[in-house]
Amino acid sequence: MKHLVGIVGFRGYSGMELHRILERHPHIDPVLLEHRADVGEQSNLRRKAGPLRLPCTAEAAKEHGLAAVLLATPADVSIGLARAFLDVGVKVVDLSGAFRLQSPENYHRWYREEHMEPALLAEAAYGLPEFCRSRIPGARLVANPGCYPTAANLALKPLVAAGVIDRPAGIVCDAKSGVSGAGRKPSLKTSFCEVTENFSAYSILEHRHVPEVLMYSGIEEAEFSFTAQLLPLDRGILETIYFRSAKLESAAQLIDIYEAQYGEEPFVRLYEGGRVPDLRSVQHTNYCDIGVKFDGTTGRAVVVAAIDNLVKGAAGQAIQNLNLILKRPETEGLL
Amino acid sequence: MKHLVGIVGFRGYSGMELHRILERHPHIDPVLLEHRADVGEQSNLRRKAGPLRLPCTAEAAKEHGLAAVLLATPADVSIGLARAFLDVGVKVVDLSGAFRLQSPENYHRWYREEHMEPALLAEAAYGLPEFCRSRIPGARLVANPGCYPTAANLALKPLVAAGVIDRPAGIVCDAKSGVSGAGRKPSLKTSFCEVTENFSAYSILEHRHVPEVLMYSGIEEAEFSFTAQLLPLDRGILETIYFRSAKLESAAQLIDIYEAQYGEEPFVRLYEGGRVPDLRSVQHTNYCDIGVKFDGTTGRAVVVAAIDNLVKGAAGQAIQNLNLILKRPETEGLL
Amino acid sequence: MKHLVGIVGFRGYSGMELHRILERHPHIDPVLLEHRADVGEQSNLRRKAGPLRLPCTAEAAKEHGLAAVLLATPADVSIGLARAFLDVGVKVVDLSGAFRLQSPENYHRWYREEHMEPALLAEAAYGLPEFCRSRIPGARLVANPGCYPTAANLALKPLVAAGVIDRPAGIVCDAKSGVSGAGRKPSLKTSFCEVTENFSAYSILEHRHVPEVLMYSGIEEAEFSFTAQLLPLDRGILETIYFRSAKLESAAQLIDIYEAQYGEEPFVRLYEGGRVPDLRSVQHTNYCDIGVKFDGTTGRAVVVAAIDNLVKGAAGQAIQNLNLILKRPETEGLL
């Protein structure tokens, strides 16, 4: 028998992607939870049997025996919804930033609001399976990582742990994202004519995703320079990461460190020979691809990490976490 | 009376841009110099009076009294052509990398070929008017800067000179360019289906433009990490430059350094208040726009510089140099 | 001395284009008329001397001696503004559909509203200079044509007049437009992620621009099939027009008809030899380019007409009309 799993925010890009993935999942059926009183969008197709739709309430979720709900909603909405679903015993994977930062102080600094559920914030498991796999299956509430931090942490954490980065010289993460990362709500900044043939930087040194990188990679804020930039394309994140290393002699040593960490990981792929991924390599997949370039003479290192912001950076990773919670194979529905 | 100025390589993107700018220039008329035995492309328009066309020979250039020629040709082609035109007394502005690197050793290292005209290489004036203005009017041969180095040097040189960069910590230049920078010759890498919705890095730490930045900004190679990246758009370069500074306290101090350098420059524009340019701001103009973000607490600095790779990064700057050579006002035809 | 001309709606794409063109106009200075109580957008640039700004009132227009105002506003806004400016003796060129359809009945059918100023509607001169040039200089109020009708009427009117189209077989106009034609107001339909890599048809057989084609070309509604379609690009309209002709024998005869009509026109260009324009040929210009393909054996004809929707389809043509009203050379500022 299949699990029923609710999706809130199914009209946004992450929610649509959750729906798409779960439609092909062999052991989970999606249920669309109507949060806003939308005028029901009409289907263009003659006959279309859609998934079950329910009102977005804890009662409905309980009554229909939902195994979990996925929240693809803004942080302030997620906070309230998570409380309501957890209170009736329905597990939650939240795709917003609501539960990622562990402490109310941290949340307040970066999201400029008081956190209304500090106990849940403390309780939430961070859903980066490659590093937090053991805690997730037992969690009631999983905070799905941000898109930028997913790539940055997968690229940086093994190197920080191995102690090969000259941290006082600093680490630069120059990040570029497709427009779907900004969500589906219309705005001038994501209008076609403003984005096409354009490229722009935003939130330089101040992006909300910075603390997630710091907390989970162990880097200090003073060591880390992060810029987010908007690519004129739909989906994909590519991060070009720069640091120095006096300890390394070759790119192969860097790949070896990654290999030791990720050799058995189903969703991390490594590139050899100085080659690096482009966005095409990862679009519409749950992979994080990593390649490196290193100059042994001068110690300059460049790591390129790429993900699809809507898959490994959002919905795909959420399903990975969902599989863990529901004791399904972690890759189910994702390969 | 108008000057006649020849364009070689007028079918490439830089050559087309040279043609376009000179058509509107009040004191210069373009002459198209047929280098290859092309089957003459037919005009689609019923009646079109085009510019004068001549064979690409020194004799024709001399006979028709060309005041100068602009070479929008590959480096190896430019080397021979420059010699031929100079020998009959016609001045040359070369848009390739043939004459930028001063020494044959440098050229050989980065272009993997012997330089056939080392005397011309030594003689050539580097055509970055903002810093080399005094030498250009008297030069017979001007090496027009590369697109990436134009933005990088305009962004970095004043800061290096002011001594505000912590150079041992390194400088990162993460550069992104539109596809026209790769030239007009068809290749798989610049095919529409390979580029659209994609983003990729290339020549990491090894780009040919790196030595131009080092030579003219005074930075050491070991201090400088440079990555070139291909944006899915036609034109524009944006460089995100990272460094650290223990000497600075605010972004305003950085802007003041730039203002002191560029206050009177017609083609450098500065942004205030932590704002930075996007590509839209500079496309189809000869401007280099610069903005900065600085965190005084930690000394992290980010400079964003943007140009149009075909204008300030190629044809526009070449016309700027041409104006200087022909003793015309530097901005003529460019505003 | 320069004329002062006001622009209302200068933050929209047509208004921005009006501003851009007038900045380079040798005898007109733009004045920005603040219609909405916008929070003044900050300039990113350090020093920027902008044009004069005034409140959007008839009093201010009169007091500052504006020679005319250009309305780049929605139809319902234009109707009231036109009345106000005309009442104080300031001439008006309106870029909306408010005054194009001559009768209140026509307006009501296509715009689904009562027209509040039927007398002005009757009075307005239609601003397609190639056919209505004589009436425009004496007009107080010019209705600038719609983008689609500009290309369609320039392509069809000479052929209808020449009687070479088999009208009972029908005329098809398959029109494609860049996204800027939909205006700058954010909406899901013009969001980047919805448009990129997509193509869609809308308002099939029911587009508001249809009556303009019918009225000014002399075609009957039953004879004319029109589809508007959204291209994933910023600017440009290309219309592929199909009809049959038993009277013609060659494409050259079609071009001859156009040549007889447009031989002296500065903004219509004709293509020979079965060649047709693409969008690149007309972007950022005030030209309408026309080419034809004809099969003499079967009488099948295809005409391709292209314009830039923001220039000949909006702001450029409005300046053409403005020049006529102000007794300036019609091409001033537009070549």
Next chain:
Amino acid sequence: MKHLVGIVGFRGYSGMELHRILERHPHIDPVLLEHRADVGEQSNLRRKAGPLRLPCTAEAAKEHGLAAVLLATPADVSIGLARAFLDVGVKVVDLSGAFRLQSPENYHRWYREEHMEPALLAEAAYGLPEFCRSRIPGARLVANPGCYPTAANLALKPLVAAGVIDRPAGIVCDAKSGVSGAGRKPSLKTSFCEVTENFSAYSILEHRHVPEVLMYSGIEEAEFSFTAQLLPLDRGILETIYFRSAKLESAAQLIDIYEAQYGEEPFVRLYEGGRVPDLRSVQHTNYCDIGVKFDGTTGRAVVVAAIDNLVKGAAGQAIQNLNLILKRPETEGLL
């Protein structure tokens, strides 16, 4: 046990799509047949187990027991390869135009070459399963339809058969395709900078795909006007089809005709209520989506049909045919 099926031309866009689909096919394993002596492209990924590779010879195909080969090669290459594979008893699905036109005269007129294997041309089954399903399972050689004719025939054939089109008034098919339809070989016409922000018509009234529409829909050439146009996007074909009908009264009647034809078809979807598909609806699927708009007063009809040119227009339909040949369920691997 799985069937082995060879792919020739696996580096082109159609060949890559064949590979991608067969990798997920539950009962077929792809084999890459090396036709050109390519320098083997290196994989970027560390460990990648690829499919079996063989030289592209009849001997190898026979020896390894290939159940069939798919030819994603140019027409002139396909003709020779088809002969060679068929002679050793290996069935062939050819994606080129080599075997679609039934007679050597037809082939010569549209492809400007003598057909070297007229007997195979006469023998080939046309692979549009929705209309030719009965002949395909028994065929040795299937001519996979062209991309444009697939959409045009699915849209037109039921209406021609129903006799509802006023054929003397003519049928217009205004077709738009993504760039992948032009193949992967680099050319100026498909270079990024030439295509982005551009739109252009080509082969007006003379496209090679026209005879396929005429032959299989039953329309006369004099009745059919076809224009192909290049969209600035990767994949998808949308055709806007215009005709007149004195016999119809409503759009619903048109949909009923389609429903009667396609009610049980797995890969044709119909739209109701005057709605029409966009490209997004069909990209990366094997569906052909059809919607209609009809004006009962004047008899004007517009049909919009959309497919993915690489799936239903090439590789997907080829797998559909392959399934039929191999007696597999027609939809296997395609949903």
